[in-house]
Amino acid sequence: MLALVATVVWSGSFVATRDMADSVPPVQAVFWRWVVALLAVAPFAARAAWRQRALIRRHLGFVSLASLFGVALYNTLVHQAGLTTSASTMGMIMAASPVLMALYARIGGERLGARRTFGLLLAAFGVLLLVGDGSLGFDFAAGDLWMFAAALSFATYSALLRRKPEEIEGPVFLLTTFVLGALMLAPAYGISLAVQGGFEATAGTVGPLLYVGVFSSAVAFFAWNKAVSLIGAARAGVVYYLQPVCVALLGFLLLGERTGPAELLCMALILGGVTLGARR
Template identity: 90%
Template sequence: MDRVRTVEQGTPTAAGKKGAAGLGVLLALLATVVWSGSFVATRDMADSVPPVQAVFWRWIIAALAVAPFAARQAWQQRALIRRHLGFVSLATLFGVALYNTLVHQAGLTTSASNMGMIMAASPVIMALYARLGGERLGARRTFGLLLAAFGVLLLVGDGSLGFDFGAGDLWMFGAALSFASYSALLKRKPAELGGLAFLITTFVLGALMLAPAYAVSVAVQGGFEVTAGTAGPLLYVGVFSSAVAFFAWNKAISVIGAARAGVVYYLQPVCVAGLGLLLLGERTGPAQLLCMALILGGVALGSRR
């Protein structure tokens, strides 16, 4: 009887494993939906908050939101952070300061749906980085990546393969490139550097990098009025998109792994299109649906190993 009890206590049951996997998928879906909402929030405040000012306050809010959980670890690892400050600064530049500023700039002249679909193709750029690093892609992955790239070109060309791209689409391409660069850098993250310490350090450094541009923006464009229409989206992108989503995503990866969580991430264009329709009244026509299918199908093929 004691042996049976020990086995029951020490070995996870099939139901327990299934429940943990289900929780991991739900957490990955939560992060994906929250990140999708950030494109809608960005588009919503594009006409009332200048991009640099929006991003600056986003990271101030994000740093305050994670400070209760991350400040202690960051202080304990301050010497380690100083030792790897070059890497942390470069990751901050691409993933925090530059990427999000480009996203907010894109929100001035393109739809939330387009933003989400162009970002869904960022794995194409990540794969190119991997190829430059010596990784073999294979015929299936290459075909998938080309299919996704074709979908993006068709999307921003309004159903044709002409190169008459809108300014917002081009800004979004820059954002996708910046995010892919950040993701490539993460592979070099020192293993001994804690995730929470890394997170809050990039938030604080990102705000510091943006401070000069923020000051110029305020001097030239003036500040923005703090109302429910501006404070709400800023709190959303600062607290939920920059803090809650990261915590949910990291937990999901620890439960189900990056590969399975990544499959859920590719639902982002669908989530963005749905939220854009419900909250902003943005319509998704047949051409956009076709582009969405090409991008999602291509990325799904291109991300498989």
């Protein structure tokens, strides 16, 4: 359920990201996303983070690596992809992440089992058909390739979560990665301001930033991290396959995008694969 909450919330973030693409430069959008996120988490985690500061310093290398892949790199790639590809395509390509999560899990010695493996492959087949408009032929735009890189970055972050020191509290880990991620992005943010200029603070820019900062970052990342700690990245990743279905529904409700018989068949394959792969 926690993985599902994160997946649904992140599905909405692709719509918000695409909506900001023409008005907020990618690096600036990501930087302010994490500033908003850390401000949202700070009241709940700042005191505990100060109490665990020695522990954070001891594991600073691991926390920095998680911040790089899960905060700075992943979201920058997503916002960059939003410049040249649609929200629906972004969600579909990100559904490739579970395959990479499963590979990481298998390399780490986790047994996937025949049922989960079959469910993963079935859902992957549905995603491939969905991306290929009912066929297995592809014609990728530049934004599609950025999204594949984002999927790899997110899968790496999810695999790293299994090695998170248990003594570091969840909210403390979130706050620390948000702070480090924002610091990593600060130089690029400064360059973007100098070259591209700032953006105008309007309802059309501040609203999406608040959504991706509070819900897609603070709430969804907390839910996802907790899900991975409970059931592992591979099993949580199977639930993540629901993302293209969620994005398609949001696209229909918010953008008026139509879903045809081929898309419905692909979604049925994805849902069937998720049902098989997520069960114990």
